[in-house]
Amino acid sequence: MTKRNFLLGKGERLVEDVAGVRGGAPKSHPYTFSEAKERIAPMLARVVRGIDQLPDAACPDNRAVATVTLNPEYIAKSYFPERLLESVGLEPIGSRPRRIKPQKRSKGREPEETITTELFVAGSRDAFRAWRSALPRWGEEVKGADELPTIEQVAAPTPRDKIKGRLPKTGETVFEIVLHTDAGTGSNGIIPLFREYLEEIGIDQALGRRFSAGGLCFVELEAPVELVDEIATFTPVRALRQMPSLRMLRPTFRSSRVPMENIVLPTVGPVDPKIRVAIFDGGMPKNHPIGKWVKPIDPPGIGGTIPDLQKHGVGVSSAFLFGHIDPANPVPRPYAAVDHYRVLDTAPKQNPHELYEVLSRIDQVLVEKHYHFINLSIGPRLPIEDDDVHAWTAVLDDRLSAGTTLATIAVGNDGDGPAKGGFNRIQVPSDCVNALAVGSCDSPETPWQRSGYSSVGPGRSPGVVKPDFVEFGGCLQRPFIVVSETPAAAFEATEGTSFSAPSVLRLGAGVRAHFGDSLDILAIRALLIHTAEPSEHPAEDVGRGRVARSVQDIVLCDDDTVRVVYQGKITPTRYIRAPIPMPSGTVPGKVTITATLCYPTGVDPHHPGNYTRAGLEPTFRPHDQKRKDPNQVHADSKSFFGKTQSGLMEDELRRDAWKWENCLHTRVTFMGKTLRNPVLDIHYNARLGGRNFSPKEDLPYALVVSVHAKHLGDLYDKIIRKYARQLEALRPVVEIPVTT
CATH class of the missing domain: 2.60.120.380 (Jelly Rolls)
Incomplete structure (x- = not known):
């Protein structure tokens, strides 16, 4: 042997x-206490003037939200100005990265533009007024006063600061509203307050479609676009955008049937029937040839099937079961069976409410059942942003935070879009830090490179290396071969990150099928990354390289x-x-x-x-x-x-x-x-x-x-x-x- x-x-x-060993030199500060007090006093006065001009209804329970931008030298968690904020009656309710050029740096160094942290802080309007009035009399003995030099700027966000992307000029529009939910209200408390405010400006909405994650509540709202500034005036609103459409990671060229005679699919069941796998996609036809390994599941209340979406679902399931099929070789035996959840029932862009409906169907499954492996080749048609996390990402990351489920997520097929503005960047929710973001390369052999359509990184920091890696996903010259949706066994030529993602999941399931419980799901994730083929291609294009070619490449030395x-x-x-x-x-x-x-x-x-x-x-x-x-x-x-x-x-x-x-x-x-x-x-x-x-x-x-x-x-x-x-x-x- x-x-x-x-x-x-x-x-x-x-x-x-x-x-452990801990040490470090004493901290040098850019500003003295006196300098910090002199700088912040006029900023705080402008903040108070701004929040005093807000309608009372826009400040629920007389509370307002402002921003406190930290000097870039104080963004480590040990410098968080917690005592300062507590002493003036303000509560930190969120933050985001922000690029600034500070007025000063420590040790006389020349200021330069860099990334820092912008805090969102909430408190009563009286608390802001009291801080403004007391600050000129502060001495260094005041509680939290020693943290004053950590602050670079204080400001009050305007409605226009909160609006993301382009909006229609007129008419009813479905918006996605992101609300802060501080400890005083919580996700259940902020919704009635927001509803009351909307009624005052002439909008009557139930706000039933929503998701809570961390300190945010993501709400779907249908309203006239002419009222967008008034909606954004509500101080707990963090961001507002037109609801993105759902993307189907379709081929960038029209897929075509590959005429093949005597196609023979495996006759046996999966290698390991105990592995639990879920795919969320467009559904499966009844009595399909790959039905031996695929269980179609329709969530309660879902609408009728769409043939194009079903075709996509078959291709994604085929990619998980068999990978890229080489017609010259026997079709390989699947490592595991799969539950295929049909979560799509509307053609993209025809239902402006679909994005939250689909996420709700996925989330319900993840809450109720445990799977070892899941795949998502769908998501919002929305490039990721550095200063905001989308509902899809937040919800999925939370569900995957135990580390007992390996999720592969396709990064999207807009890699050939405009780089200016980030339109070619990886798409939500492939920025999940608890999942693998999979891009596409143009060949299963050597040489290879990123497929031109595969969306590019970097991801958000943390989670900056995205895609995690790439896998063959097909191209016009060398398509990815899947089983077609037709009742008779046939092959179809296609391309897209939709197929590279489940192909990676198949490899992970193969490791599990052969080694059972001796390798947990987290170890399988680490092994997939560890054994990726390094390359000279930029990390923004291919992450850590191309995923291993076989289970042998992962487990043999x-x-x-x-x-x-x-x-x-x-x-x-x-x-x-x-x-x-x-x-x-x-x-x-x-x-x-x-x-x-x-x-x-x-x-x-x-x-x-x-x-x-x-x-x-x-x-x-x-x-x-x-x-x-x-x-x-x-x-x-x-x-x-x-x-x-x-x-x-x-x-x-x-x-x-x-x-x-x-x-x-x-x-x-x-x-x-x-x-x-x-x-x-x-x-x-x-x-x-x-x-x-x-x-x-x-x-x-x-x-x-x-x-x-x-x-x-x-x-x-x-x-x-x-x-x-x-x-x-x-x-x-x-x-x-x-x-x-």
């Missing part, structure tokens, strides 16, 4: 607790390579040490270490710049005997994650935003002689709304580390022998060939 080097599991047995999976949990504020398996003695030549760290996270959609609540901060220590100071407890650290994070912009690197990315991946090469018992020390940070936070729950994580030493042809065997009592080779639970 041919020798097979399977990846190694139980890496968590090597992990141990370690004492060459003799000069070892791949180890660590699956565990970490307690808040805890430091753990994960040793990187190395053979005894010095390794000759160069050694390449590849590492991927993934973890699920709760999210704060009302704080897009501080969206993720959990942050794992890894520190790499390559040599356990190297110390710059003989008195230091831990060995010297070396850059590993962080600056090597592909796709991060200079702004993100400068403010250490990578520490809040819930998927870190890097590949670094060292000389073997510089490595001795290398480790990754991992610290768990937590935040809530951009502030310090200590959750009670442990955080699950998956770490995958590969070591490649091309001058050590028996590296795998050496590691197996050295760690025989700790690491285990993971072997398939299903005794069939590992194939795609």
Whole structure:
């Protein structure tokens, strides 16, 4: 029998607790207390004048919303001006990233434009007036006064500040309204207040279609466009836009039937019937040839089927079951069966209410049932924005925050749209941080590149590396082959990220089918990212590269390579040490270490710049005997994650935003002689709304580390022998060939 080097599991047995090290120089401030007071006083006076001019009905319970922009040197959670805001009776209810050029920087440095945080704060109009009146008399002994220099600007948003995108000039329009829901009202409390205000300006709406996520409530509202300024005057309104249409990720060329004789589909069931998979799409015809593996489900109350949408649904299901079909080879056996939920019942753009209807159907399923894998090749026709999170993203990220479901989401087919204005950017909800965003490349072989239609990154920070990777999705010269929607088995040529996304999900299901519970869902996600083929293409185009070609590429190692999976949990504020398996003695030549760290996270959609609540901060220590100071407890650290994070912009690197990315991946090469018992020390940070936070729950994580030493042809065997009592080779639970 041919020798097979399977990846190694139980890496968590090597992990141990370690004492953390914290330090840092005293903080230098751009402004003195006197300077800060002098700067802010006139700004606060303008804010009070602005909110005093608002209609009483626009300020529910006499409360108003203003913005407080932090100096860029104070955006870390430890500098959050919590005591200052509390002392003046204001409550932070959200934030967003904002690019500014501050008036001053510390240490006399020249100011430059950079990203900072703009806080939304709410309080009574009396609280704003009292702060304005008291500020000139403040001394440094006043509670929270020492935080005054953290503030760069204070302002009151205008209605026009809240309106997003273009609106029709006249007529009834369906809007999406984003409302702040502070602790005083909550999502259930803000709706009656908003309804009362709308009645005062002549709009009678039930506001029944809505979603709450974090500190936001997303509301569908049908109203005359002429009243848009008055609607946006309601102070809890954060954003207002015309309701986006639902996108169908259709082929950019007209798909065509591929005449094939004697098409033979597999005759057996799935490899693992216990795997639970859901696809949300356009439905399946009755008695279809792939019905052996697909269970069609119609949610209650859904309308009739649309043939074009059903055709799309069949293609997406086919891509999950079989991947790209090569007509020259037998159609492969599916790894898992699938529940296909028909969530579409209206042709796109014909029903302005459909976007929330479809999300409601999807959300209902995710609340009531648990699936190991889900795929979405649908979503709003809306490029993502850096300063706002959409309802689809917020709701899905919340449902996926446990990390027990692997979701693939197509990034969209507008990659050939105008770059100016971001119209070619990945589309909602592929900006979910708890899901895999999948783009398309033009070939399953080498060479390959991004398909021209595949929408591009970057994503929002955190979640900046989007797409996560690409998979073959077809092109005009080489289409993606799926089973057609016709009653007789036939093939169809098509293209689109609609098909690359479920093709990736199929690969993940293949790993699960062969290795069962020995790899949890989070580890499978980490492995898919870890084994993506690197390339020279920009990260904005292809993320971390093209996904592995087969299950074998993920689970098998060459003799000069070892791949180890660590699956565990970490307690808040805890430091753990994960040793990187190395053979005894010095390794000759160069050694390449590849590492991927993934973890699920709760999210704060009302704080897009501080969206993720959990942050794992890894520190790499390559040599356990190297110390710059003989008195230091831990060995010297070396850059590993962080600056090597592909796709991060200079702004993100400068403010250490990578520490809040819930998927870190890097590949670094060292000389073997510089490595001795290398480790990754991992610290768990937590935040809530951009502030310090200590959750009670442990955080699950998956770490995958590969070591490649091309001058050590028996590296795998050496590691197996050295760690025989700790690491285990993971072997398939299903005794069939590992194939795609």
